[in-house]
Amino acid sequence: MELVCPAGNLPALKRAVDEGADAIYFGFQNATNARQFAGLNFTDKRAREGIDYAHARGKRVFCAINTYPQPDGWDIWTRAVDQAADLGVDALIIADMGLLDYAARRHPDMARHLSVQGSATSHEALRFYHDHFGIKRAVLPRVLSITQVRDLAKQSPVELEVFAFGSLCIMAEGRCYLSSYLTGESPNTRGVCSPAGYVRWEETPEGLESRLNGVLIDRYEKGEPAGYPTLCKGRFEVGGESYHAIEEPTSLNTLELLPELKKLGINAVKIEGRQRSPAYVSKVAGIWRQALDQLEQSPGDFHIEPAWLSGLGELSEGSTTTLGAYERRWK
Amino acid sequence: MSINPTFKLSLGPVLFYWTRDRYADFYRDAADWPVEIVYLGESVCSRRRDMKLDDWLGIGRELKESGKQVVLSSQTLIESEADLRDLRKLCDNGELMVEANDQSALQLLIAAGLPFVAGGALNLYNPAAISVLAQNGMQRWNAPVEMSRDDLARLLDDCHDEGLDQTCELFAYGHLPLAWSSRCFTARRYQKPKDRCQFVCQKHPEGMTLRSKESQDIFTLNGIQTLSSACQDLRHEIGDIANIGVGVVRLSPRAEGMSDVVAAFDAARRGELPLPDPLTLVEADICDGYWYGRPGMSHRQTVS
Numbered sequence: 001m002e003l004v005c006p007a008g009n010l011p012a013l014k015r016a017v018d019e020g021a022d023a024i025y026f027g028f029q030n031a032t033n034a035r036q037f038a039g040l041n042f043t044d045k046r047a048r049e050g051i052d053y054a055h056a057r058g059k060r061v062f063c064a065i066n067t068y069p070q071p072d073g074w075d076i077w078t079r080a081v082d083q084a085a086d087l088g089v090d091a092l093i094i095a096d097m098g099l100l101d102y103a104a105r106r107h108p109d110m111a112r113h114l115s116v117q118g119s120a121t122s123h124e125a126l127r128f129y130h131d132h133f134g135i136k137r138a139v140l141p142r143v144l145s146i147t148q149v150r151d152l153a154k155q156s157p158v159e160l161e162v163f164a165f166g167s168l169c170i171m172a173e174g175r176c177y178l179s180s181y182l183t184g185e186s187p188n189t190r191g192v193c194s195p196a197g198y199v200r201w202e203e204t205p206e207g208l209e210s211r212l213n214g215v216l217i218d219r220y221e222k223g224e225p226a227g228y229p230t231l232c233k234g235r236f237e238v239g240g241e242s243y244h245a246i247e248e249p250t251s252l253n254t255l256e257l258l259p260e261l262k263k264l265g266i267n268a269v270k271i272e273g274r275q276r277s278p279a280y281v282s283k284v285a286g287i288w289r290q291a292l293d294q295l296e297q298s299p300g301d302f303h304i305e306p307a308w309l310s311g312l313g314e315l316s317e318g319s320t321t322t323l324g325a326y327e328r329r330w331k
Numbered sequence: 332m333s334i335n336p337t338f339k340l341s342l343g344p345v346l347f348y349w350t351r352d353r354y355a356d357f358y359r360d361a362a363d364w365p366v367e368i369v370y371l372g373e374s375v376c377s378r379r380r381d382m383k384l385d386d387w388l389g390i391g392r393e394l395k396e397s398g399k400q401v402v403l404s405s406q407t408l409i410e411s412e413a414d415l416r417d418l419r420k421l422c423d424n425g426e427l428m429v430e431a432n433d434q435s436a437l438q439l440l441i442a443a444g445l446p447f448v449a450g451g452a453l454n455l456y457n458p459a460a461i462s463v464l465a466q467n468g469m470q471r472w473n474a475p476v477e478m479s480r481d482d483l484a485r486l487l488d489d490c491h492d493e494g495l496d497q498t499c500e501l502f503a504y505g506h507l508p509l510a511w512s513s514r515c516f517t518a519r520r521y522q523k524p525k526d527r528c529q530f531v532c533q534k535h536p537e538g539m540t541l542r543s544k545e546s547q548d549i550f551t552l553n554g555i556q557t558l559s560s561a562c563q564d565l566r567h568e569i570g571d572i573a574n575i576g577v578g579v580v581r582l583s584p585r586a587e588g589m590s591d592v593v594a595a596f597d598a599a600r601r602g603e604l605p606l607p608d609p610l611t612l613v614e615a616d617i618c619d620g621y622w623y624g625r626p627g628m629s630h631r632q633t634v635s
Binding site for chain 1: 407408409410411412414415418433434435437438439441452454455456457458459460461462463464467475476477478482483485486489507509510511512513514515516519520524525526539540541542543544545546547549550552557559620621624625626627628
C-alpha cells in the first residue's frame with residue numbers, strides 16, 4: 001500500500017519524502033484546492049523544487065485541484081490544471097465533473113484521481129467517474145463502514161485510496177454546505193471550512209467563548225481544553241440537552257485496520273493535513289512508514305507498537321482518536 | 332412585472348420522516364395546489380421504510396391524474412449494496428422520471444439511457460459540468476443551494492451561450508439541505524445506535540432544532556441530514572429569479588402551512604408581491620443570504 005502524505009509547503013514536502021512517504025500531495029495558492037489557508041501552499045517555483053526533490057528520490061507527487069470551479073472563475077481552475085501538467089506531477093486530484101472532463105481532454109495521459117470531494121461512495125458512482133472521465137484512482141469519503149468499503153472494493157473499476165489519519169470530516173465530503181451557511185465560504189466554493197478569518201475568541205464571565213461569524217460554537221470552563229471552532233465540532237443544545245451534537249473534537253486513526261485494508265486490495269492510505277506543520281507531517285509520515293513496513297514484512301503478525309499510538313495521540317485533536325465510520329457503531 | 336410564462340413551481344421531496352397517513356393527506360391536498368411539478372420519495376435515509384416504491388408510485392399516479400409532472404428523488408448518500416439495490420429499483424420504475432442525487436444514480440440512469448433531473452447535491456457550478464450531464468440525458472438541473480444570484484445569473488448566461496438550455500431549478504423556499512452524514516444525529520440525540528434507531532426521527536415531522544449555548548437557532552437535525560434552522564424564502568425575488576432564466580422554483584415541504592406557502596409563491600409569480608416587509612408564512616425564522624452572496628443564514632432585513 002502506498003503512503004500518501006500532505007504538504008502545505010516545501011519543508012513539509014521534503015520532510016514527508018525523508019520520512020518515507022511514497023507520494024505527496026499539494027495545492028496551489030488560490031481557491032483551486034480544498035486547503036486554502038493564508039501563507040500555505042505552493043507557488044510554481046516551489047512546486048517545481050518539491051517535485052524535483054521527490055522525483056530524485058523515486059517518490060510521486062499529486063496536485064490537488066479539488067474545489068468546484070465557480071461561475072466567474074473557470075479559467076483559474078483550468079490554468080491550475082495546465083500548470084500542474086506543465087510541472088510534470090504524477091497525478092491530478094480533481095472533484096468537479098467539468099474539470100475532470102477538461103483534464104481528460106486536454107491532458108489525456110496525465111493520471112486523474114477522483115478527490116474525496118467528488119463524493120463517490122459506491123462502485124456505481126466510481127464507475128460513473130471511470131467511464132466518463134477515465135479516472136485511475138478514487139479517494140473514498142470518510143462515511144463508509146469497513147464492510148461497505150469491502151463491498152465497494154470488490155467491484156471497484158479503479159484504484160482506491162482511503163483516509164488513514166487526521167482530521168475527521170463527519171459529513172459526506174463535497175456535499176457539505178454548513179460552512180457557507182454560517183460564513184459565506186465553503187470547501188466547494190473557496191476551499192475552506194470554518195475559515196479562520198471568521199473566528200473570534202473571547203474571555204467572558206461564563207468562560208472562554210469561540211465564535212464563527214458571531215455564532216457561538218463552544219464555551220469552555222476554566223481548565224477545559226479549547227479546540228479550533230470547526231462548526232461541526234462545537235457543543236450545542238438539542239431538545240434540552242447540551243453536548244457535542246454532531247461530533248467530538250477527535251482525529252481519525254485507522255492503524256488497526258491496516259491488515260484488513262491490505263486484504264481488501266486498497267492501493268493507498270492517505271494522511272490528512274496540508275494545513276499542518278512540517279514537524280507534524282514528518283512525525284505522522286514516520287510512524288505510518290514503520291507500520292506499513294511491518295505490515296509488508298509480516299502481514300500475518302501485524303501488531304501496533306505502543307509508541308505509534310502515543311505518537312499519533314499527541315498529534316490528534318482533543319488528544320483522542322476514533323475509527324470513525326469504519327466502525328459501524330460510531331454511526 | 333414580466334414573468335416567463337413557462338415559469339413553474341415545484342414541490343420538492345419531503346425531507347422529513349412522516350407517517351404513511353401524513354404523506355397521504357399531504358399529497359391529497361397537494362393535488363389541488365398550483366404547483367406543476369411534484370418530487371416524491373425518500374431522499375435522506377434508507378432505514379425509513381414505511382413507504383415502499385409502490386406506495387410512491389401510487390401517489391405519483393394520482394398526482395399525474397391531477398396534471399402534475401411527477402419525479403422520483405433518489406437517496407443522496409448511497410452507502411451499501413442494499414442502498415444500490417433500492418436505487419436500481421427506483422431507476423427501473425418504468426413510469427416516472429428520476430431526480431439523481433448522487434453519481435450512483437447518474438451511472439444507473441445514463442447506462443439505461445433514461446432522462447433525468449440532476450439534484451442540487453450534484454454540485455453543478457459551471458457550464459462544463461452541466462454539459463457533461465446534458466450530453467447524457469439530463470433534462471433539468473438544480474443549482475447548488477449555496478450559489479448566489481450573481482453567480483447563477485452568470486452561469487445561466489454562459490450555459491445559454493453554449494447552447495445548454497436545460498431548465499434550471501432553484502431552491503426558493505424551505506429549510507436548506509446543507510449536509511449528509513453516515514451518522515444519524517437524531518438517533519445520537521436519543522442515545523440510540525443508528526442500526527437500532529427505533530425511527531425516532533418520525534417523532535419530529537420537521538426535524539430537531541440545534542441551538543447554540545446562547546439559544547440561537549442554527550441548524551435542523553433530520554436523521555443523517557443537516558438542514559438550516561431558518562427557512563430560506565426568496566419569494567420577494569421571484570421576478571428577478573425568472574428574469575435571469577430560472578425555469579422552476581422549488582418549494583420544500585414543511586409539516587404545516589405548506590398550502591399557504593404555495594399560494595403565496597403562486598401569487599408572487601402572477602405579480603402579486605407581498606408588501607416590502609415579507610410576511611412570515613409559517614412559524615420560522617427566515618433567511619435569504621445565499622442569494623445575495625452572503626452567509627446563507629443571513630437575512631436582508633437584518634443586514635445593514
